[in-house]
Each structure stands twice: as C-alpha cells, then as structure tokens.
Amino acid sequence: MPDTASAAGHRPRAVALMNQKGGVGKTTTAVNLGAAIAEAGRRVCLVDLDPQAHLTLHLGIDHEQIKHTTYDLLVDPDCPAAHCLVTAAANLDVIPSEVDLAAAETDLASRPDRQQILSRKFAAIEDLYDVVLIDCPPSLGLLTLNALALAGEVLVPLQAHFLALQGLGKLLETVGLIRQSVNPNLRVAGIILCMHEKQTSLAKEVVADLESFFQAARSQDVPWRDCQVLRPVVRRNIKLAEAPSFGQTIFDYAPWCAGANDYRILAQRLIETWDAQTESACDKAQASTTIEVTSQLVSRPRKVPTPQARVSRRGPKAARYDRAT
Ligand SMILES: Nc1ncnc2c1ncn2[C@@H]1O[C@H](COP(=O)(O)OP(=O)(O)OP(=O)(O)O)[C@@H](O)[C@H]1O
Ligand SMILES: [Mg+2]
Numbered sequence: 001m002p003d004t005a006s007a008a009g010h011r012p013r014a015v016a017l018m019n020q021k022g023g024v025g026k027t028t029t030a031v032n033l034g035a036a037i038a039e040a041g042r043r044v045c046l047v048d049l050d051p052q053a054h055l056t057l058h059l060g061i062d063h064e065q066i067k068h069t070t071y072d073l074l075v076d077p078d079c080p081a082a083h084c085l086v087t088a089a090a091n092l093d094v095i096p097s098e099v100d101l102a103a104a105e106t107d108l109a110s111r112p113d114r115q116q117i118l119s120r121k122f123a124a125i126e127d128l129y130d131v132v133l134i135d136c137p138p139s140l141g142l143l144t145l146n147a148l149a150l151a152g153e154v155l156v157p158l159q160a161h162f163l164a165l166q167g168l169g170k171l172l173e174t175v176g177l178i179r180q181s182v183n184p185n186l187r188v189a190g191i192i193l194c195m196h197e198k199q200t201s202l203a204k205e206v207v208a209d210l211e212s213f214f215q216a217a218r219s220q221d222v223p224w225r226d227c228q229v230l231r232p233v234v235r236r237n238i239k240l241a242e243a244p245s246f247g248q249t250i251f252d253y254a255p256w257c258a259g260a261n262d263y264r265i266l267a268q269r270l271i272e273t274w275d276a277q278t279e280s281a282c283d284k285a286q287a288s289t290t291i292e293v294t295s296q297l298v299s300r301p302r303k304v305p306t307p308q309a310r311v312s313r314r315g316p317k318a319a320r321y322d323r324a325t
Helices: 026-039 054-058 070-075 099-107 117-122 142-150 168-180 201-216 238-246 258-299 307-313 315-324
Strands: 013-017 044-048 086-089 092-095 131-135 153-158 187-193
Touching: 013 026, 013 142, 026 044, 026 054, 026 092, 026 131, 026 153, 026 238, 026 258, 044 054, 054 238, 070 099, 070 117, 099 142, 117 142, 131 142, 142 168, 153 168, 168 187, 187 201, 238 258
Parallel strands: 013 131, 013 153, 044 092, 044 131, 153 187
Antiparallel strands: 086 092
C-alpha cells in the first residue's frame, strides 16, 4: 500500500472542508473525495463535525455501529478518539456525528482549551491514517474552529454563484485568525467548484474573479497565497444527489457517472500534489541536515597547536633560536 505520509514519518494530511455557506457540496465532497482517496490505497479518516450528521448518513452508517460520536469526543474528557471510529469501507474510517453535537458549543463554553480538543484527541490515532478529511458545519463557530486547529490545510467547496464570493472574505479572515493563534501552519490550499455548470456566463465570471483574486494574493504573506482553483471541477450530476439516499458513496452507487469520474480525478491530482509536497519537504529536511552537519564540521574547534608545533611552523631558524634561549 502506498503510504508516503506515514512511511516518511509525517503526520497525516488533515484537510478541513470548510464553507460557512450551506449546501455548497462540503459533505458530498468529503464523502466522495475520501472514498476515492481510500480506493487509491491511502488510509483515510473522515470526521463528521456537523450536527446535521449528513456525512454519517451519506455513508449509511447504522445507529448500532455507532458507539461514540464527535459530541462524546469533544465533550467527554474520558472519550478517546479510538473509541469513536467506525469502519465504512477498506481504508475508510469515520468518526460519526449525531444531532446532539449541536449542544457542544454551549457545553464547552467555559473550557479554555475548547478550540483544540479535536486536535489534541486526534493526535492519539493520527498514525493510523494518511489523510484526514473533516466535514465542517455551515458556520464559523466552535466546531469549525476545532476543525481548523487540527487541519494543515483548508479546501473550500464552492458553487460559482453571484453570492459565492460574498462569504469568502469572512472565511479567509477566520483562517487567518486561527493561523495567528492556535495553528501557525494552517493554509488555504484550494477551491473545489461543486455542482458546476461551466457553460453559464455567470460561472465563467465567478471563476475568473476567483482566479484573479488568488493571483493577486501570490506575493502577500497570507494563508491563501498558494490557493488554487482546483481542476477538474465537479459537474452538477444527479447521481451525486441520489447516492446519499442509498447510504452509498458515488463509487458504490454509480461508479462510472460523471460525478464519480470528477471526484476520482480530483483525488488523483490531490494525491500527486501531496506526494510532491511531501517529497520536497523531505528533500529540504535532508538538505538542512546536510548543511547542519557540514557547518558543525566547519565550526568544530580546531585542535589547539602544541607549543612544539608552533615552534616548527616558525621555521628551522626560529626553532634554532628557541632552543638556544
Ligand atoms: N455535483 C453535484 N451535483 C448534483 N447535486 C449535488 C452535487 N454536489 C452536491 N449535490 C447535492 O447538493 C446538496 C448539498 O450538498 P452537500 O450536502 O454536500 O452540501 P453541504 O455544503 O455539505 O451542505 P451543508 O452546508 O448543509 O452541510 C445535496 O443534496 C447534495 O446531494
Ligand atoms: Mg454538509
């Protein structure tokens, strides 16, 4: 099994699928991207951080299979992450959710560490996975902040509508705040265009606006400076909307429909990007080790010359003088 991330001793890729706007494709993307990455042989954990529990329902996870949920994980100090895991398919585990998660914000209000509970608890099981996808609720509240504290990167599912860009500023601002406080490595890695209808002129305009916005950010010190509008876009495809009612991923429900193809290729491209980034991080780490070793050798204290050696370096004449005196 290709296992670049953990084989190289790295933490898993933790990705928050985040957009405070509702119904843009976060859950559909978490489920189907996760399933495609798992099919490609990577070990995936999906975290359902939405009280609507749509991800849990989409995967057809039975009530009986669920022992503990994201609510227990966040609120009960004695509930470890390992107790919440449910296996949905080969290479695909889930930390499920239930409606009681809605109470978590109030229940955790007085906890000073409330933004970092998920990341702290998840650390105990991170070795089990190559990729973690967190399905965020449509809000920028405490649940989303917990996702951002665990994540290394944010992918933003988005529909190319007139209002789509409206909430983007607030989203980016939230990521910036979390980066300044609890998670200095957090970055916005990509926009995933969902339910996309590329022939419409509105969609074309919105995509052009997005591209130029992120292009302008390339030279700035902001967490979205490397953000790409990812390709392929996920086309509007009715099979993707039907699959949740059968409790199936698109790869079980209609493996060769347009939606399945889009998510499969998107997963492949992301894996390639992640592998390339891991490789270059390894190269950099190796190079800096080499530089460190070299500089240690260079700066190693020279052997202090003995008086004898000092004499002989001054030449035979001086040596004779030394002997004479
Ligand atoms: N590419 C697509 N083609 C057709 N329907 C889609 C597509 N992607 C998502 N849908 C449908 O659109 C609706 C909203 O999608 P989804 O639940 O993934 O959005 P969400 O952002 O998670 O919503 P929420 O903010 O409520 O959590 C669902 O009914 C889903 O089945
Ligand atoms: Mg959702």
